[in-house]
Amino acid sequence: MGTLREWAGRVGFLAISVLVLAGGYVQGFWAVGLSVDQPPLVVDLQFIEATFAMTTFAGFFLVSGLLFLWHSYRDGxxxxxxxxxxxxxxxxxxxxxxxxxxxxxxxxxxxxxxxxxxxxxxxxxxxxxxxxxxxxxxxxxxxxxxxxxxxxxxxxxxxxxxxxxxxxxxxxxxxxxxxxxxxxxxxxxxxxxxxxxxxxxxxxxxxxxxxxxxxxxxxxxxxxxxxxxxxxxxxxxxxxxxxxxxxxxxxxxxxxxxxxxxxxxxxxxxxxxxxxxxxxxxxxxxxxxxxxxxxxxxxxxxxxxxxxxxxxxxxxxxxxxxxxxxxxxxxxxxxxxAAGLFLLSVISKFAVLAVDGGFDVLIGGLAIVIAITLAVQIQDYWQGSIDAFGLTWLAIPLLFPLYSLVAIKALVEYLFTWEGEWYSVSKGVSAD
Incomplete structure (x- = not known):
């Protein structure tokens, strides 16, 4: 029975991951022709939906990031x-x-x-x-x-x-x-x-x-x-x-x-x-x-x-x-x-914009998210909260799909196989 539950968890994880990715990609995939004299105007709903999603995604982190920076500044x-x-x-x-x-x-x-x-x-x-x-x-x-x-x-x-x-x-x-x-x-x-x-x-x-x-x-x-x-x-x-x-x-x-x-x-x-x-x-x-x-x-x-x-x-x-x-x-x-689960669909929007030639929207949206993150990091660096400041910010776009995959895996295991297991992270030993 344990083996069946484990397989159910694996299949569930794969199925949900594929559905979230595929759903984000095919949503609005079709094109609709609107007759405006000749030739007909073709509207790519997939591209529009992906542009809207990317703009909303970047806008959310822009506004939220500015609020966070303001609250940090206000705390003084x-x-x-x-x-x-x-x-x-x-x-x-x-x-x-x-x-x-x-x-x-x-x-x-x-x-x-x-x-x-x-x-x-x-x-x-x-x-x-x-x-x-x-x-x-x-x-x-x-x-x-x-x-x-x-x-x-x-x-x-x-x-x-x-x-x-x-x-x-x-x-x-x-x-x-x-x-x-x-x-x-x-x-x-x-x-x-x-x-x-x-x-x-x-x-x-x-x-x-x-x-x-x-x-x-x-x-x-x-x-x-x-x-x-x-x-x-x-x-x-x-x-x-x-x-x-x-x-x-x-x-x-x-x-x-x-x-x-x-x-x-x-x-x-x-x-x-x-x-x-x-x-x-x-x-x-x-x-x-x-x-x-x-x-x-x-x-x-x-x-x-x-x-x-x-x-x-x-x-x-x-x-x-x-x-x-x-x-x-x-x-x-x-x-x-739910937010953790559907972050994976953001990658689908990235793919749509890349395929349909929306690199300006894609790069612009990612640049906003990275800029907000770096602004917080600079603030932390100036305040002495962190010492390191390298180029790992280039990996920020990878954070969202990784986080979402973990969320999907966790939810599926909670529903099918979790029996109270607890994971402990290995922590270093030092005299600092």
Missing amino acids: EPGIATDGGHVAALVPVYDDAGVLHRSVESLLASTYENLTVWVVYESDDQPSKQRAHELADDHERVEALENTKYPGSKAGAINYATEIVDAAFVAVFDADERIHPRFVAAAVAELDDCDVVQGRTIPDPTGVIESIAYYESVLLNFVARRGLYVVTDFRMAASRAVVMHREALVETGGYHTEMLTEDFEFAYRCYKHRLDVVELLAYPSKIEGAHTLRDWWGQRKRWMTGYAQSSHYLLGESRPLTDYRNPLSALIALGTV
Whole structure:
């Protein structure tokens, strides 16, 4: 039976990929003759549709990118709190012994000193346990905590630690995250007027694959959400680079322990509980990107499987008659999944324009998307958030079909073969 399910998943992946590609190409393929004296005027609907799609695609990223740059500029240097209350900085770890020092040491270097770092480890992860206790022995403001109550997930580790700590604010970071020294202080200052502050994370573009992860973060995470943020009160609230009132986390019930991407579901949980989430683009954290294509693919497939799982869950929990945010949450989540699926059809439009001689439209559209991405990269470079600035931006057009193929693969496997598998990216060991 397992073999049949695997074959169903493979056939489904191939079929959906071909249908999306073919559908994007043949849509409007026919030509319609309109008699205007002689000779008849022939309108190539395929070319017109492809031109419209390319213009819309480029226009979306142009407007969204300008909004993102404006928001980044408007943030400037936000206020800094010196002591607004105790912060418990939670660092859940699993197989992260080699990189754990990055988050712990950067948090200890924070300008906000009323802070304790809690490294929360799993009982079956001896290397991380040993490293956590070493750091706790070396630093007075570091605590090592074993997740004994809700073992087996990052969400469970966060929820358990929240029950244990006595702090006004709870912050959550990844083990490999290098937190900007001013981020926590700025977040606490923002929390005077909101419930949750979500910071920005930047994959360090140290190589080709790492740069692809960086461009993906810019375009498909932060830039692409601008329109959604303009028309709704929804804001992303993740499980890294986030600081919140402890009561806010308690009110939502914490992170869902059965979700593959607990942060994706948590954002909608905050939205449905009407928590005020504020995005803080200043003082971004650096994170380690995937170093190989296999890791990049596996990590994204895990995320997108989680998106499908969360969307399924939100759809089941939707109660239209109680609060409009319930069905709207499900629609936004499903829209995220659908957008990933149909990005592949953009390649079909590229092909139509290339075949029909629309190189000016094709090159112009791609140039706009690349220019917006480079504008963000230049800003990050000037602000010292990234060090590398090479020619890998030439690979930006490849990002969209790759991302879409992963989305299709993840959805098909979720429907046919997924049984709770979790992919872990290999992270480097260094003394930096």
